[in-house]
Amino acid sequence: xxxxxxxxxxxxxxxxxxxxxxxxxxxxxxxxxxxxxxxxxxxxxxxxxxxxxxxxxxxxxxxxxxxxxxxxxxxxxxxxxxxxxxxxxxxxxxxxxxxxxxxxxxxxxxxxxxxxxxxxxxxxxxxxxxxxxxxxxxxxxxxxxxxxxxxxxxxxxxxxxxxxxxxxxxxxxxxxxxxxxxxxxxxxxxxxxxxxxxxxxxxxxxxxxxxxxxxxxxxxxxxxxxxxxxxxxxxxxxxxxxxxxxxxxxxxxxxxxxxxxxxxxxxxxxxxxxxxxxxxxxxxxxxxxxxxxxxxxxxxxxxxxxxxxxxxxxxxxxxxxxxxxxxxxxxxxxx
Numbered sequence: 001x002x003x004x005x006x007x008x009x010x011x012x013x014x015x016x017x018x019x020x021x022x023x024x025x026x027x028x029x030x031x032x033x034x035x036x037x038x039x040x041x042x043x044x045x046x047x048x049x050x051x052x053x054x055x056x057x058x059x060x061x062x063x064x065x066x067x068x069x070x071x072x073x074x075x076x077x078x079x080x081x082x083x084x085x086x087x088x089x090x091x092x093x094x095x096x097x098x099x100x101x102x103x104x105x106x107x108x109x110x111x112x113x114x115x116x117x118x119x120x121x122x123x124x125x126x127x128x129x130x131x132x133x134x135x136x137x138x139x140x141x142x143x144x145x146x147x148x149x150x151x152x153x154x155x156x157x158x159x160x161x162x163x164x165x166x167x168x169x170x171x172x173x174x175x176x177x178x179x180x181x182x183x184x185x186x187x188x189x190x191x192x193x194x195x196x197x198x199x200x201x202x203x204x205x206x207x208x209x210x211x212x213x214x215x216x217x218x219x220x221x222x223x224x225x226x227x228x229x230x231x232x233x234x235x236x237x238x239x240x241x242x243x244x245x246x247x248x249x250x251x252x253x254x255x256x257x258x259x260x261x262x263x264x265x266x267x268x269x270x271x272x273x274x275x276x277x278x279x280x281x282x283x284x285x286x287x288x289x290x291x292x293x294x295x296x297x298x299x300x301x302x303x304x305x306x307x308x309x310x311x312x313x314x315x316x317x318x319x320x321x322x323x324x325x326x327x328x329x330x331x332x333x334x335x
Contacts, residue, residue: 009085012078019045019074023067030060040064045071101167103153107133109174114159114189116143119205119226120179124152135168160188162196170196178204178220183211187218194219260326262289266315268333279307283317287332288325293318 023041028034036053043050044067056064110133113120120136127134128151136152137159138144144154157164159180170176176193178186186204193202204220206212207227215223236244269283270276284290294305297314311317319329329335 008081012074012081015074016078019067019071023071026063026067027060030057030063041067044068045075047072097156100153100155104135104155104167104169107135107169108172110134110169110172111175111177112137112165112168112170112173114176114178114186115180116140116147116154117179117181119224120177123177123179137164137168160185160192162192165189165192165196170200173197173200175201175203178202180205181207183207183215187211187215190215190218190220260323261292261318261320262326262329262335263295264317264319264329264333264335266311266313266317268335269317270311273313275310275312277308277310278305281311283319283329287319287321287329289319289321289329291317292320 020038020041023044024034024037027037027040032040032053040053044064047068111127113123113127113134113136116124116136116138120138124134124136134153135155137155137157139156139158141156144156148154155164155168157167159165159178170193176189178189178193180186180189183206186206190202190204193200202220203222203224204215206215206223206225209225209228212223212225233244267273269281278291278294292304294302294309294311295316295318296302297312302309319326321329
């Protein structure tokens with residue numbers, strides 16, 4: 001849709017350039033100097049009405065008349081094409097924004113990702129692997145244009161503005177990930193998001209360790225320090241390399257040859273609401289997956305829970321299994 005106007009602009013500019021070249025060559029052939037030829041062509045094409053450099057003879061007048069008539073049509077055509085292109089581009093941008101907004105209005109319990117830098121892209125990749133609905137707020141138009149064909153729902157705007165967060169459907173969202181490079185911007189987003197949606201789960205990126213506590217006080221549920229995590233990870237590869245590589249394999253999703261870890265809420269494994277024990281659930285026999293963790297309704301984690309542990313409403317199970325076992329789990333419990 002956009003290539004056609006640009007090709008028309010190129011043709012229009014070439015026509016204007018050809019008029020200037022033909023006019024300059026024509027006057028030069030009539031005996032004018034090169035500078036005078038260019039000057040005569042410009043004042044003739046622009047129709048400014050300045051006086052001729054030299055009195056024009058019969059042939060020069062005929063050539064000038066033809067040049068004036070030609071330039072009127074060609075310059076007029078060029079102005080028309082450029083104007084139409086500017087208007088059409090604005091229309092395309094407005095139409096695209098309306099289309100994005102209509103899609104966002106249909107979302108509920110979605111994730112809002114603020115910033116499409118290195119961390120934002122990693123978050124989006126993981127969300128896509130898990131087929132989660134999400135909206136990306138990004139202020140850099142070039143970044144949006146480069147990734148528009150990736151099937152990502154982009155909202156062009158500044159995530160620190162309440163209006164933009166509202167357009168992203170923050171009142172209906174379940175989670176917000178603030179991944180901007182500036183800790184000050186992330187802090188402002190966390191404060192605004194917490195006020196707009198008190199029940200929202202907020203995950204924020206931080207560059208400085210001093211920002212960690214500030215973001216937590218502002219309302220962030222989790223604060224991630226990518227540089228610290230990266231340094232710890234590299235050191236762990238020296239100290240306990242095999243353990244780290246094994247844990248890395250557990251964290252990989254969407255690959256057929258990888259071990260996977262999944263979480264499953266109480267209401268999925270106990271749809272009737274009856275609080276069963278892990279032994280009564282017998283998850284390993286049904287799906288092949290093993291339970292390696294339990295999260296209580298209060299947020300406490302229990303590693304390798306006892307089979308006699310009774311599941312409570314609002315709790316979650318963390319299971320491990322091969323890809324086919326995880327798929328069996330998802331199908332059986334509709335995770």
